[in-house]
Amino acid sequence: MSKQSSRDSAAQSEAPQPLALRRVGIDTYRENVAYLHRDCAIYRAEGFQALSKVEVRANGRCILASVNVVDDSAIVGCQQLGLSEDAFVQLGVAEGCGVTVSQAEPPRSIPALHRKIAGERLAQDDFAGIVEDIASHRYSKIELTAFVVACNQGELDREEVFYLTDAMSRVGRRLDWHEYPVVDKHCVGGIPGNRTSMLVVPIVAAHNMLCPKTSSRAITSPAGTADTMEVLASVEMPFERLMEIVRRHRGCLAWGGTSDLSPADDVLISVERPLSIDSPGQMVASILSKKISAGSSHLLLDIPIGPTAKVRSMPDAQRLRRLFEFVARRMGLVIDVVITDGRQPVGNGIGPVLEARDVLRVLENHPLAPTDLREKALRLAGRMLEFDAGVRGGEGYGLARDILDSGRALQKMRAIIDAQGAKHFDPDKPCLSPLSFEVKASQAGMVVGIDNQQLARIARLAGAPKASGAGVDLLVKLGDRVSSGDPLYRVYAAYPTEQAFASEACDRNSGYFIGAAEQLTRVSVEF
Amino acid sequence: MSKQSSRDSAAQSEAPQPLALRRVGIDTYRENVAYLHRDCAIYRAEGFQALSKVEVRANGRCILASVNVVDDSAIVGCQQLGLSEDAFVQLGVAEGCGVTVSQAEPPRSIPALHRKIAGERLAQDDFAGIVEDIASHRYSKIELTAFVVACNQGELDREEVFYLTDAMSRVGRRLDWHEYPVVDKHCVGGIPGNRTSMLVVPIVAAHNMLCPKTSSRAITSPAGTADTMEVLASVEMPFERLMEIVRRHRGCLAWGGTSDLSPADDVLISVERPLSIDSPGQMVASILSKKISAGSSHLLLDIPIGPTAKVRSMPDAQRLRRLFEFVARRMGLVIDVVITDGRQPVGNGIGPVLEARDVLRVLENHPLAPTDLREKALRLAGRMLEFDAGVRGGEGYGLARDILDSGRALQKMRAIIDAQGAKHFDPDKPCLSPLSFEVKASQAGMVVGIDNQQLARIARLAGAPKASGAGVDLLVKLGDRVSSGDPLYRVYAAYPTEQAFASEACDRNSGYFIGAAEQLTRVSVEF
Incomplete structure (x- = not known):
């Protein structure tokens, strides 16, 4: 024919x-x-x-x-x-x-996309083609969404998650620090106030481990590490300047979103976020591809669990851990997964300025430093220090505590802040937004539940992170006893409209549950 | 608590x-x-x-x-x-x-959407909520795509297809003609030149059956029925005027897209088209909800099969037929499905003016009338006439032929054209686009294959349907013998750029396959 x-x-x-x-x-x-x-x-x-x-x-x-x-x-x-x-x-x-x-000719990977939509298993080449087209902006929003939905939930087997991760890490820039180990930490997210990176990075860097932490701005949360760090120092600078700071100070807290590390991830996120899709396979590919592109050899992964956290149960957390471990192993990345308590926000402040205050208080061993933030940071930093072949299993926590208590972590943080470009900030007089109101307990009892999502929502409505001084300051936490009328938290807002929005949200649902001691939500985690 | x-x-x-x-x-x-x-x-x-x-x-x-x-x-x-x-x-x-x-508050049906994305089976209420939100434009393009992909292929069981159809038919306007039967025909599409509706409607209406045919403009094809009819008559008029024409003449060929019949369908199509998703469940819900909203009691459905048709094999066609029958029965719609020969375009012309010429030649019993178009229209019209309880099984075809041969179909068509607002058109001197070129056989042999999709593409590149006189005129069809250099078809284009595009496409792939007689693609269909 x-x-x-x-x-x-x-x-x-x-x-x-x-x-x-x-x-x-x-x-x-x-x-x-x-x-x-x-x-x-x-x-x-x-x-x-x-x-x-x-x-x-x-x-x-x-x-x-x-x-x-x-x-x-x-x-x-x-x-x-x-x-x-x-x-x-x-x-x-x-x-x-x-x-x-x-x-435009249709992207070359569209037939593979259609096979995935039809429920077929894709080969390594298929993922490579799709990811390349996505990173080159050849997919429309509709095609992107189709890919994300077709790969959702159980639709990717773990081999496919590896293919996707591998493809994503091969597109864009890939750093090589010419040393070993290169460590990083990451949290799967969902817990407001969880600014452990700003403590872990200085502790680990003070131990002279290289930690090119990739941090981001908030997208749906009231503050990302970059937003909080921006209260203390400049976080936007040319990529080469960042590399230099990392080499000199062993860490930084200013990684940009424009550094072209795993660019396909940024594009995929643009549809995953509005759809609130965060399937295990996509989460693994997103996190691991970024870390590998940034040149990390070791990763400490924090999976908080709790009724209002992203991961709700221990079986879910264990399944997610196994998937991270499988893909990291195939990618040649050493991973240590810790499952932590995600029942409530970490620290007291939610919002850039309030969180920066908490972080500095911990670094300064201030009497008002939130103990939960300090403890969590020490345990994570301890596990990371154990990536150093010279640190024995079980010794990391004590080592991290020594670095923090001795002021070496604060000293390292100051060096990083100065290198990035320090801003004036006094943790005892933080520059909070001018409008504020308290939300009070309507009955006596114990704080038995705190809704992470509702508190994040209130802080966002109050203006965080755009208004850095806006947010929520928690005055009581899980297990605390309150009398009726006792303040639960204080909300700071920059503008009347924002205050009104936040206050309506508090009226609908304060996010606090007051009850009897036996009603306290419990989770059983490693530490 | x-x-x-x-x-x-x-x-x-x-x-x-x-x-x-x-x-x-x-x-x-x-x-x-x-x-x-x-x-x-x-x-x-x-x-x-x-x-x-x-x-x-x-x-x-x-x-x-x-x-x-x-x-x-x-x-x-x-x-x-x-x-x-x-x-x-x-x-x-x-x-x-x-x-x-x-x-905006998120649409209320979003939790159901997430359950569908996660692979769950949805209930009737879930579909009702989703369809209502879609019809009210509460879904973003991303959410719409997520719904379409999550309902793709095997993801909807047939009960769910019924729920979706039912929900779609309940939103928007629903016509009641106060008589029985009210008949319609529909083709699942994909065959260029397939303008049988413009013959079937006048034949059936001449028999005094009520046929409020819903026709549409081309979206991805070189002409829709409305585009071709527009060559002969006005097709845009107020909805009430259309209803009046249908009541008076028993049919029309001008149904608008703005008549608010199954509006959710129009919204869904806006993402299905760019994604080329056309899963059986969505096709059934789309077609049946429109027909039921238009007040039809009986539907004749044409499923063409062929290697370049939308449906490629008899088992696929039979599966699709069963799904249409199941849902139609649940919706109380009488359906008759005919599986037809979809190996090549129907008639000779592809593009509004060329197709209008073919249609008029058939109605006028012109010696150059394409016999395949005539035969197909007679067979479809015959099956529709048998929806009339007074017509015996097997008698429809003869009755349709009598109506056509006697000129009663032409007379009815003229009445419909006059009612809609006639335009001047002479089928012997059709107003074709000025630029043209022929594509010739590069070898001798039999025409053993014609690619529907490639010919549709060439006609579109040449300017159809925007330029009504643009398109492709087929000079030989399947089974015809050609010598090297014989013309296969002529392309008409309105502008040099369009001519250049079409001609490049012909160079890449003429869409014609010349070979030996035993290579002729065959399909085994009912007639």
Whole structure:
């Protein structure tokens, strides 16, 4: 059977006319959008539809974008092509430059995507192709969502999780520190106030272990490590400067989101977050690919469990631990998983300034330092110190405590803060947001439950992390006894609207459960 | 355990200031987008993120939209809220009106969506809630995609397909014609040139059966029935006018997409199309919910099979038939499924004008009328006529042929065309696009295969359906013998760019396979 044919064509071959590039000041949140006027000759001729995927080319550069059709010449004219903010930056040419636009070929990995949607098991090559297309922004939001949903829950077996992790870690930059071990810690998340990294990094670095901790800003939480650290020091600096700080001080607390480590992860997160999808396979691939790209050889992983934590039961935590261990082993990463108490927020403060206060109080051995934050940080740091072949099993905790109590951790933290660019901060007079109110116990009894999610929500509504001084300061915690009318926590807000939102949320659900001692939620964890 | 708490608040309760509504001339393709300036007080205060879902209220009306953050005051100012075209129309208030905007509560059906994503079976109520939220535009594109993917392929059992169909048919308008039977036909699609509806409707209507055929414009094909009919008559008119034409003439060929019949279907299609997802469950729910909303009691369903048709094998076709039959029975709809030959395009023309020419030639019993189109239409119409209790099994075909041969079908078609608003069209001098080229056989032999998808693609690249005179005119079909250099088909294009695109596509793959007689693709179908 032959497929060839000759053609008797009268077609004039006509090069498409370039359009003038216009930056359209619209933030479309990681989806590249190209704005074309409805009367634009190219739009008419090429039969683009709304949401068609097009290739935009200029100066030898090329990006993909979805078309939005525009009827208003004030946004783009008929001779122009508009690009949304992110897309404009990605293309990286100046406004007014000539750009050409053409129908994009569908990403090459789409057949593999369809097989995954149909429930098939994919091969290593399939994941490599999909991840490459995702990292190159060739997938639309719809295709991304389809991939995320098709890989959700039980849909990836553990071999596939390894393939996905491996593919993600191979795209983008990969650091090599030329030493061993290179350690990192990570928490699967969901616990407000859990700023152990800001204690663990200085302790471990003070022991001279290299710890290029990757930290992030909050996305759905009231503060990420980067947000809290920003109260104390600058966290945005060129990538090379960060590398230098890590080499010199053995650690830093300022890793950027723009460092091109596992870029596919950033793209996937843009649909996982709004969908609140956080399946074990995707969590493992996301965390491990970032750590491996950052050059880590050892990882301490914290899985908090509790009724309002991300992981709710010990069997779930153990299943997740085994998956992390399987994939880490295949990737050649040493992993130590600790399952911790996630029944309530860690420390007292929730929100950047309040959390920075707690962290500094622990480092300064201040009498008001929250003991739960101190204890958790010491235990995690202790386990990390045991990654050092010279530290014997069981000795890490004592070593970490010595480093903290002696002030060496504080000294290391000060060095890191200075290197990043110190900001003025007095933990005894933290700069909190001006509007505040207390939420009080409506009955006497014991605090038997604290809802992590509701307190995170209240802190966010109050303005955290955008307003660094906003948030929630917990005055009592699990097991404390209160009388009716005793304050449970204080909310700080920057603006009246935010205060009103937070206060309505407190009215609906304070997040605190007061009851009898035998009602206290308990979890059985390693420490 | 008690959840209450009292609050000691200094919060000033402050009503949010309204913003002035602005229509932003951007077509975001069925996703409502609200444009907020980055410096807008409400954006800052409420902590919206890009893609946050917000409720926009004005004059007692409310719509949901996703936020795009704008940095350019020419698009929206700090005191304005912009809405994309669709969203503006949905809200239905004038520019400049005061609108308020607030964080949207997540749609109530999201927990059910998450259960479906996790692979659970949903109950009837769950589908009702999801479909209602979808029809009310409460789902983001990401949530819609998640639903579509989670319901893909084997993920819906047939009881769930019934629940989904039932839920979809209950939302939106539902017509009642106050007579019985009310008949309709539908093809699952994928075959270019397959314009049988324009023959079946006049034949059936000439027999005085009520046939409120729902037709659509092309979305991914080179022409839909509405596009082809538009060559002969106006197809856009108020809904009440359409109803009147159907009542008077027993049929019409102009059903609008804006008639609010199964509106959830239109929303779902907006993600199914770009993803090319067309799973059996979704196809059944989509087609049957539309037909039931349109008031049909009987449906003739055409499932073409062939190597490049949507359904590729007889077992697949039979499985699909059983699913249609199960759900139709539960919905109280009488269905007759015919499996037809889908190996090649039907008729000669592909594209609105070319297809209209073919249809009119059949109606006029013209010597150049394509016999395959005539035969298929007669067989389908015959089966539909047998829905009439007065027509005996096996008599339908002869009856349909009599109606066609006697000119009664043409007469009925003329009446429908006049009622809708006739346009000048001469089938012997069709107004084809000016640029054309022929694709020729590169070897001698028999036409043993024609790729439906490639020919549809070529016709689209040539400009169909936007340019009504563009498309492909097939000169030989399956089983015809050709010599090397014989023309296979002629392509008509309106613009040089389109001609160039189409001609490149023909060079890559003409869509024709020339070989030996024994290589001819065969399918075994009912007729």
